[in-house]
Amino acid sequence: MVLAHADDDVRREVLTHLRQCSERCVKSGRSDAVLMELRAALVRNGSNHACAGGEKASAAKADAAASLAPRSLKSRPVRAVAGSFQSSGRTVTMRPLAGMSTDHFYTVDTFELGQILGRGGYGVVYMARNVRTNEIVAIKSFHAVDSGHTLCTVDPRAFKEQRLWKRLRHENIVEYKGSFIGEKGDLNLVIEYVDGWSLAEHLAQFNEFHEPLVREITRQVLHGLAYLHAHGVTHRDLKPGNIMVNQNGVVKITDFGVSSCVDLQTAGSGHTMVGTPWYIAPEMIEGRPYDHSVDIWSLGCTVLELATGRRPYHALNGMAALFRMVQDKMPPIPSDLSSECASFLRACWVWEPNQRPKCSGSLEAPVCASRSSSERHCPRLIRSTMRY
DSSP states (O other): OOGGGSOHHHHHHHHHHHHHHHHHHHHHTOOOHHHHHHHHHHHHHHHHHHHTSOHHHHHHHHHHHHHHSOSSOOOOOOOOOGGGOOOOSEEEOOBOOTTSOOTTBOSSOOEEEEEEEEEOSSEEEEEEEETTTOOEEEEEEEOEEOOSSSSOEEOHHHHHHHHHHTTOOOTTBOOEEEEEEOTTSOEEEEEEOOSSEEHHHHHHHHSSOOHHHHHHHHHHHHHHHHHHHHTTEEOSOOSGGGEEEOTTSOEEEOOOTTOEETTBOOSSOTTOOOSOGGGOOHHHHTTOOOOTHHHHHHHHHHHHHHHHSOOTTTTSOHHHHHHHHHHSSSOOOOTTSOHHHHHHHHHHTOSSGGGSOOHHHHHTSGGGSOOSSGGGGHHHHHHHHSOO
């Protein structure tokens, strides 16, 4: 849904935020294709809406709204969506995983690989098309490990992520669809393709979000975390880069490479430090036993970044940030945040892990509650603001 079809109070609030974003972007000389696309959508859909009735008045209203959107920003390429799959001309040959259940494993389907969506030390993530069903998916392809023999073997850590991820089914978690072994002995996870960007990519565009958006994003992340914790899973690397937003405004947690589960032997134990320095809880840094509450700490760091555009100790390198996280007991909270947001951060950053709120309790916090009629349409706010 576009702003031209939204309620007046929703449109007014979002457009005000976009005008502020555009002014910041213009002053800094940053490119912002998202805002340019939103302006075009306002004009185009405002005109279409006008045809349904009250043409002149609606067109004038759309023009006025469009005048608030940026005009002088340069366009830049954005991530491809499902409709723009670009074949690489490669397909993957699969064989079933020996000695394991065939549930959720592809043994017949062939996938045509498309463009690369991301890469890291673990391997590469491709956009792909199921040749049989034409479904667009993402394939996370792990590097095979050289075992010293003729054939390479699958990295045990990849198997652990596969076993953990396949048991998860929730709206706010990227869906696991299956897995297979490639020609080189590499494990491939077939997962839902999210037709959108991560929160980190949105922050690179908008710098910071206004509070109604922060509230709705936080609420959805908490629902996903509550599901994970109820199933014994601790994410251990919650941050904007591991939270996706699709074009329907649905927030989805992804990447379980360092996650732990109570009934699975996963990467590291309850004493191992894993994750990204600026989001790691102090008990993990100090080597103390920890539990699901480390995700609550990381959520607080994520909320701060969404609200201010700055993660805790953003000016410090990773090692210095870890030191300050322990030394200060609690990251600094900016004075210009609302009292509800500041209170939420203080609750997330309680030093003693057993005194931090559970996800269910956090969902009752004022920062996750609607305060006005416009905030009852927050999913619409996400869809309208985060144009692709």
